[in-house]
Amino acid sequence: MTGGSTEQLLRSAYGAANALLELETRITQEALERTVDTIVAMPPYSNVDRTRLLRELEAKNNTLVGGYSIIDDKEFVAWVKNARESRPFAFWERYRHWMDRGKRWATGPLVQMDRMTDDILDRLRNPETPGSWDRRGLVVGDVQSGKTSNYTALICKAVDAGFPLVIVLAGVHNSLRSQTQLRLDEGFLGFDTRLSLLADDQENQRVGAGKMPSAPFLVAHSLTSSADGGDFKAATANGTRLIPGGRDPIILVVKKRVGILENLLAWVQSVRAVDDPGTPGGKIVRDVPMLVIDDEADNASANTNEYRNDDGTIDEDADPTKTNLLIRRLLVSFEKSAYVGYTATPFANVFMHHEATHRTGGPDLFPRSFIINLPSPSSYIGPEKVFGISRPGINGEAAGLPIIRRIKDAEAVFPPGHKMDLQVPDLPASLKEAILAFLLVCAARRVRGDVDVDNSMLVHVTRLVAVQDRVATRIDEHLVDIVRQLEFPGTGGNALVELEKLWKTEFAAKSAQLREQLSDHDLPPVKWKDVRDQLFDAANRIRVRRVNGSAKDALDYADHPGGLSVIAVGGDKLSRGLTLEGLSVSYFIRTTKMYDTLMQMGRWFGYRPRYADLCRLYTSPVLVRWYRHIATATAELREEFDLAFNTGQTPLQFGHRVRTHPDGLLITAANKMRAGTRVRAGFSGTISETVSFEEMQAQTNYNAFAAFLGSLPPRAGTGRQEWDDVDGGDIVALLRQLETSRDSWKANARALAEYVANRVSAGRLRKWTVVLAGQGRSKVARKVGPYEVTLTDRQTHMQGDDGKITIGRLVSPADETVDLDRAAQKRAMEETLEAWERKPDPKKDRPQTASGPFIRRQRSPDRGLLIIYPIDAGLPDNLPLMGFAISFPFDSEAPLIDYAENSVKQLESIFE
Numbered sequence: 001m002t003g004g005s006t007e008q009l010l011r012s013a014y015g016a017a018n019a020l021l022e023l024e025t026r027i028t029q030e031a032l033e034r035t036v037d038t039i040v041a042m043p044p045y046s047n048v049d050r051t052r053l054l055r056e057l058e059a060k061n062n063t064l065v066g067g068y069s070i071i072d073d074k075e076f077v078a079w080v081k082n083a084r085e086s087r088p089f090a091f092w093e094r095y096r097h098w099m100d101r102g103k104r105w106a107t108g109p110l111v112q113m114d115r116m117t118d119d120i121l122d123r124l125r126n127p128e129t130p131g132s133w134d135r136r137g138l139v140v141g142d143v144q145s146g147k148t149s150n151y152t153a154l155i156c157k158a159v160d161a162g163f164p165l166v167i168v169l170a171g172v173h174n175s176l177r178s179q180t181q182l183r184l185d186e187g188f189l190g191f192d193t194r195l196s197l198l199a200d201d202q203e204n205q206r207v208g209a210g211k212m213p214s215a216p217f218l219v220a221h222s223l224t225s226s227a228d229g230g231d232f233k234a235a236t237a238n239g240t241r242l243i244p245g246g247r248d249p250i251i252l253v254v255k256k257r258v259g260i261l262e263n264l265l266a267w268v269q270s271v272r273a274v275d276d277p278g279t280p281g282g283k284i285v286r287d288v289p290m291l292v293i294d295d296e297a298d299n300a301s302a303n304t305n306e307y308r309n310d311d312g313t314i315d316e317d318a319d320p321t322k323t324n325l326l327i328r329r330l331l332v333s334f335e336k337s338a339y340v341g342y343t344a345t346p347f348a349n350v351f352m353h354h355e356a357t358h359r360t361g362g363p364d365l366f367p368r369s370f371i372i373n374l375p376s377p378s379s380y381i382g383p384e385k386v387f388g389i390s391r392p393g394i395n396g397e398a399a400g401l402p403i404i405r406r407i408k409d410a411e412a413v414f415p416p417g418h419k420m421d422l423q424v425p426d427l428p429a430s431l432k433e434a435i436l437a438f439l440l441v442c443a444a445r446r447v448r449g450d451v452d453v454d455n456s457m458l459v460h461v462t463r464l465v466a467v468q469d470r471v472a473t474r475i476d477e478h479l480v481d482i483v484r485q486l487e488f489p490g491t492g493g494n495a496l497v498e499l500e501k502l503w504k505t506e507f508a509a510k511s512a513q514l515r516e517q518l519s520d521h522d523l524p525p526v527k528w529k530d531v532r533d534q535l536f537d538a539a540n541r542i543r544v545r546r547v548n549g550s551a552k553d554a555l556d557y558a559d560h561p562g563g564l565s566v567i568a569v570g571g572d573k574l575s576r577g578l579t580l581e582g583l584s585v586s587y588f589i590r591t592t593k594m595y596d597t598l599m600q601m602g603r604w605f606g607y608r609p610r611y612a613d614l615c616r617l618y619t620s621p622v623l624v625r626w627y628r629h630i631a632t633a634t635a636e637l638r639e640e641f642d643l644a645f646n647t648g649q650t651p652l653q654f655g656h657r658v659r660t661h662p663d664g665l666l667i668t669a670a671n672k673m674r675a676g677t678r679v680r681a682g683f684s685g686t687i688s689e690t691v692s693f694e695e696m697q698a699q700t701n702y703n704a705f706a707a708f709l710g711s712l713p714p715r716a717g718t719g720r721q722e723w724d725d726v727d728g729g730d731i732v733a734l735l736r737q738l739e740t741s742r743d744s745w746k747a748n749a750r751a752l753a754e755y756v757a758n759r760v761s762a763g764r765l766r767k768w769t770v771v772l773a774g775q776g777r778s779k780v781a782r783k784v785g786p787y788e789v790t791l792t793d794r795q796t797h798m799q800g801d802d803g804k805i806t807i808g809r810l811v812s813p814a815d816e817t818v819d820l821d822r823a824a825q826k827r828a829m830e831e832t833l834e835a836w837e838r839k840p841d842p843k844k845d846r847p848q849t850a851s852g853p854f855i856r857r858q859r860s861p862d863r864g865l866l867i868i869y870p871i872d873a874g875l876p877d878n879l880p881l882m883g884f885a886i887s888f889p890f891d892s893e894a895p896l897i898d899y900a901e902n903s904v905k906q907l908e909s910i911f912e
Helices: 003-021 029-040 050-062 080-086 090-102 107-124 147-161 174-189 234-240 258-272 322-332 383-387 429-447 465-487 495-517 528-540 595-600 621-646 651-660 662-667 695-711 728-737 749-761 813-817 822-838 852-856 903-909
Strands: 069-072 133-140 165-170 250-254 290-295 336-343 370-373 404-406 455-460 542-547 565-570 583-588 616-619 687-689 692-694 721-727 767-772 781-784 787-790 796-799 804-807 863-871 881-887
Touching: 003 029, 003 050, 003 090, 029 050, 069 107, 069 621, 069 651, 080 107, 080 147, 090 107, 090 147, 090 174, 107 133, 107 147, 107 336, 107 370, 133 147, 133 322, 147 165, 147 174, 147 290, 147 336, 165 174, 174 250, 234 258, 250 258, 258 322, 290 322, 322 336, 370 621, 370 651, 383 621, 404 429, 404 621, 429 455, 429 465, 429 495, 429 528, 429 542, 429 565, 429 583, 429 616, 455 465, 465 495, 465 528, 465 542, 465 565, 495 528, 528 542, 621 651, 621 822, 621 852, 692 695, 695 728, 695 781, 695 863, 695 881, 721 728, 728 749, 728 767, 728 863, 781 863, 813 822, 813 852, 822 852, 852 881
Parallel strands: 133 336, 133 370, 165 250, 165 290, 290 336, 404 616, 455 565, 455 583, 542 565, 583 616, 767 863
Antiparallel strands: 069 370, 687 881, 692 804, 721 767, 781 787, 796 804, 863 881
């Protein structure tokens, strides 16, 4: 029996088993096993692998998903529930059936998606609502976590509810637009748009949801297709004689390119708009409710031009960026419009000013109506699992997955700042190893029965297309040589020997640990002899593809029902939105100066069913550190989101909070913060901690802290010491003596001193608790002023030969509670648990300590907390690095602090 027919038989058995399970009042393990035994006893399914079928059903019914939180303007009336009771939601029901039976989604995430998209649709306004309305929202989810599935479900429900026109803004590259259209062909339209745009010809071109057994044929039109030239063209649209608001719904999937958007706007206005001098654009489309989905909403959509006058007032004549202006003009051209942005890196969106407006474009795209935090199921593998991101506590930092291979030989072949004429005479040894690892993964997946599946490897070493082409050529040559050696053993080369060695040292040696850490994944054990038998067949299927942006370069997984195995070589086109199916091995050395782009480049985050233990990431040590930094900063802002949700804040209040939060500066791109103006941040309710140091500053800071501690009332004994009621003026004096690394800009001593001085003069932050943390595990003792302490143990990293040292995270939440009484600590813990219980996260255990924002809300605006950490960094004479953290209380009257003029340049220099 072929692999294809085996997979089809399993899919059929899976559908039959689910039908039986629907008769169960409660799905238990016993019910699952009883159902599987019933199915495999049936003659058609006697050859189905019982263990695999059981595991598939267990995955479907045991995958957990956390609750979600919504920050909204409260200006909506729930209407979807009544609408679903009074009219058929046929597109949604067909899509739900497709995701359940066709894509085999787990029950938990599917139920969650149904509930969440109802909540989003509630906030978009009933399309039958009379008058003019304009709703704008944002959905935030992790990279590769299922955002496309979510907005496909939303589109289905919106059309069912009566939205006649849907426009999807699908990135800026042909490859992403084409892939997005393919996904919507499968999930919403149900037919292949490459073959025809007309409903009359769609019956025989069914795909995806439209091809499911007993699936109804639902009429909808697409004025774009997934073909190479399938983006919007006015001539094509006019040739169909379709108009928005006609009998049948219309969808368009377009790139965020100026020419495309200009043509789309002109076409819409020509076929439906009427003159209306009272609107920003002078024309309006009446009674045609429009839904705009903005995929990767932080990319290209945000206005990066200045919108204010010198005195800070809004300048309605200031020209936004062209893409941003055209999206805004499209929205204000409709009497009834709804805009929903989807992104994994939302901070550019909330940095938009809610009052920014333009004479023809109207208001900016700030999500004033709602912001939703999209949870990821327990099966999602994100930054915290990969990199082990956590705050240090009594047990140190939690370990990540042992799948990262830190490489140092790539820079010699691909030096920073190289030009397009760079030659690639040979591949780095680490890249050759990564290719071998990919071969092993493909073979191991075949051993597990996953034969006709997609397998992908990512190679991202340069943004220059010419260099990408040379790299792809070298990889192809190397791959051909490996396949030759596997086909004709003994003809020269030692590929098989290297493969066996890599399997034993990298895969077999880590198998037990990975299977324990990924205990909720289906990961059958694999033996070398079985892998060896599959190596040639696996390697012979692999192709090398250049992914440089055009649709013809797209990874056409849909055209390979038997599975596509590919090594994708690219740059920017691999950085955003594009999904690499079956991605297992990533070779990534590209750096960037923008944190949001860095996170978007993490294509290796996502779902890895039955092969999570086989995935490997080859990258540089510095990128590992920066991924840890960005994920930690993101976690802090997600906590701010939970706080806003719990306290009933609106999107405008949350937006202001993020715009002024130091971590917001850390995450979003400098140009999206309008780098030509002053950089401002507010420290109210935040924590500032030093994570970057310069060795040349160590002695100065040591002397400053020693003198400061010596000036405080004496304490007896050694080790950890604590003082209450230290004068705020003394804290200002200390901060003005300290020298902080330019890379530790969040804990910039000068800015902190200015902020504290301002609050002290205003009668706030007059009293401080000061803690000398002296209970480290380094076993190295040192006097700091009058006090002997055991130095704090943190994993330090020396950056090059310039004396720069970095650590992961300095403070644990428990450290921040030291100055709170038991009642305040209890309240902080209760609020933390309340937030967790309102939307429990299955990927994280129930909180054992209060989270930072909830702790800081308990502290009086009159009191600050300074924690001093002497860190063992292995410096001569045991000289400690003097790390410090300041936990600031919330202060509604606190000012924003202007950073030095070169602060944005300092942010950019982090990656130089």
